[in-house]
Amino acid sequence: MTQFSGALERIERLLEAPDRELVRRYPGAAESRQPVHSVYVPAHRFDGGTIASWSGAAQAALGSAGGPQHLLEVHGVPAGAERDRLGELVAAKLQREPIEDLRIDFEDGYGEVGDEEEDAAVDAAVAAVGELRESGELPPFIGIRFKSLEQPTRARGLRTLERFVTGLHRGPGLPHGLLLTLPKVTSVAQVEAMVVALAALEEDLELQPGSLTFEIQVETPQAVLGPDGTSLLPLMITAGQGRVSAMPYGTYDYSASLGLAAGDQSMEHPAADHAKAVMQVAAAGTAVRLSDGSTNVIPVGDRDAVDAAWAVHGRLVRRSLHRGFYQGWDLHPAHLPSRFAATYAFFRAGLEAILDRLERYLAHREGDVMDEPATARAMASFLVRGLDCGAVGADEVPFPESDLRALLSRRVAG
Structure with missing residues (x-):
C-alpha cells in the first residue's frame, strides 16, 4: 500500500461522521408548496365567513380604486397584452384562492382575555375550521399563532396549542397544511420545550411521530445574536429535530426591541436586512422556509391614499422576492390585490x-x-x-x- 492509499483510507474515516452530520443538518431546500403570504386574523374576528369576507373586501377595494389595470399601473407594469393577462390572473386569484395561508392569532392580535374566554375562542376557531372545510373554502395552509413560551404567557400558550390541535383531531381532522407558530423565541431551550410539547401531543392523539411541526418567529434580538456573540438560529433549527418548518420575520417586535422609532420600523430598515440575512444563511439547505414581515401602511382612504399605499406594498413585495424571501405577511384585505399583482408580475417578468x-x-x-x-x-x-x-x-x-x-x-x- 502506498502512502497515498493509506491517506485515502484515513480521510474516509476522518470524514465519515461529518458526512453523516451534513446530511442530517442540511437535507436540502423544501420541495413542497410554500404560500406567498400569511394573513393573521385575530381569533375573536375569525369565523366560517372570514375567507369570503376577505375575498369580498379585497375585490371591493380593487374595484373602487380603479380595478386590476389601475393597480398594475401603480406598480409600474407597462401597458400591453401582458398587463391585461396579469389583471385577469389577479382578479381570478381573488375569487378562487384569496388567502393562501390563514393564521388565527391568539397572541398580539388577540391579547389577554382570561382562560375561560380564550378557551371558548379556541373552540370557536376549531368549529370555524370545520365550517371552512365543509364549504370547500379551507385555504391550502391554516393554523394558529399562540402565546410565547416566556414565563408569563407559557401556560396559556401551551393550553391554547393543546386545545386547538386536540379539537381539530377529534373534530374536523387535522388539515394537511396545519401551521403552528411559536412567537418571541429567545432561547434554544424554548425550541426544545416545543419539541417536548408536540411529541406529547402526538402520543396522546396517536399521531405519527414527527407529524406536528412549527414555525420559529424571529422577532427578538436574542434569536439573531445570542449572549456568546453567535447566532442562536442554527442551534434552534437543530434543536427542533426536524420539526421546524419555517422562520417568519417579525418586523415590528424586532424593530421595537432595537429601540427604533415608530416611523423607522420597516421591512427595509438596515437592521431588518441584517436580521433577515442571518436568517437566510442559517436556514440555507435545512428545508426551513423563510418569510419576510409586513407593512402597516394600509390601502384605505381616497384614491391617492390607496395608490400610495399600494405603491409601497408592491415595492416591498418585489424587494423581498428579489432577495429570496418568497413569502410575507398581509394585514388587511386591500393588501391582497397588491400582493398577488406584485408576485405574479415578478414570476411572469x-x-x-x-x-x-x-x-x-x-x-x-x-x-x-x-x-x-x-x-x-x-x-x-x-x-x-x-x-x-x-x-x-x-x-x-x-x-x-x-x-x-x-x-x-x-x-x-x-
Missing part, C-alpha cells in the same frame, strides 16, 4: 428567459449564459413557485411539472 435558459441547459446546448446544476435547480424552483401560486399556467411551461420537481430533489454542487 422572468418567465421567458427562465424557460429559454432551462431548455438549453437540459438539451446541453450553449447559449449566452453558462448555467451550472445549482442554477438549473434554482430555475426549476422559480417555475414551480410560479405554478403553485397561479402566476404561471401549466400550458405556458413546456416541461412536465413532475420533471421540474424531480430536478428540485437532486442534491447539486456548484
Whole structure:
C-alpha cells in the first residue's frame, strides 16, 4: 500500500461522521408548496365567513380604486397584452384562492382575555375550521399563532396549542397544511420545550411521530445574536429535530426591541436586512422556509391614499422576492390585490428567459449564459413557485411539472 492509499483510507474515516452530520443538518431546500403570504386574523374576528369576507373586501377595494389595470399601473407594469393577462390572473386569484395561508392569532392580535374566554375562542376557531372545510373554502395552509413560551404567557400558550390541535383531531381532522407558530423565541431551550410539547401531543392523539411541526418567529434580538456573540438560529433549527418548518420575520417586535422609532420600523430598515440575512444563511439547505414581515401602511382612504399605499406594498413585495424571501405577511384585505399583482408580475417578468435558459441547459446546448446544476435547480424552483401560486399556467411551461420537481430533489454542487 502506498502512502497515498493509506491517506485515502484515513480521510474516509476522518470524514465519515461529518458526512453523516451534513446530511442530517442540511437535507436540502423544501420541495413542497410554500404560500406567498400569511394573513393573521385575530381569533375573536375569525369565523366560517372570514375567507369570503376577505375575498369580498379585497375585490371591493380593487374595484373602487380603479380595478386590476389601475393597480398594475401603480406598480409600474407597462401597458400591453401582458398587463391585461396579469389583471385577469389577479382578479381570478381573488375569487378562487384569496388567502393562501390563514393564521388565527391568539397572541398580539388577540391579547389577554382570561382562560375561560380564550378557551371558548379556541373552540370557536376549531368549529370555524370545520365550517371552512365543509364549504370547500379551507385555504391550502391554516393554523394558529399562540402565546410565547416566556414565563408569563407559557401556560396559556401551551393550553391554547393543546386545545386547538386536540379539537381539530377529534373534530374536523387535522388539515394537511396545519401551521403552528411559536412567537418571541429567545432561547434554544424554548425550541426544545416545543419539541417536548408536540411529541406529547402526538402520543396522546396517536399521531405519527414527527407529524406536528412549527414555525420559529424571529422577532427578538436574542434569536439573531445570542449572549456568546453567535447566532442562536442554527442551534434552534437543530434543536427542533426536524420539526421546524419555517422562520417568519417579525418586523415590528424586532424593530421595537432595537429601540427604533415608530416611523423607522420597516421591512427595509438596515437592521431588518441584517436580521433577515442571518436568517437566510442559517436556514440555507435545512428545508426551513423563510418569510419576510409586513407593512402597516394600509390601502384605505381616497384614491391617492390607496395608490400610495399600494405603491409601497408592491415595492416591498418585489424587494423581498428579489432577495429570496418568497413569502410575507398581509394585514388587511386591500393588501391582497397588491400582493398577488406584485408576485405574479415578478414570476411572469422572468418567465421567458427562465424557460429559454432551462431548455438549453437540459438539451446541453450553449447559449449566452453558462448555467451550472445549482442554477438549473434554482430555475426549476422559480417555475414551480410560479405554478403553485397561479402566476404561471401549466400550458405556458413546456416541461412536465413532475420533471421540474424531480430536478428540485437532486442534491447539486456548484
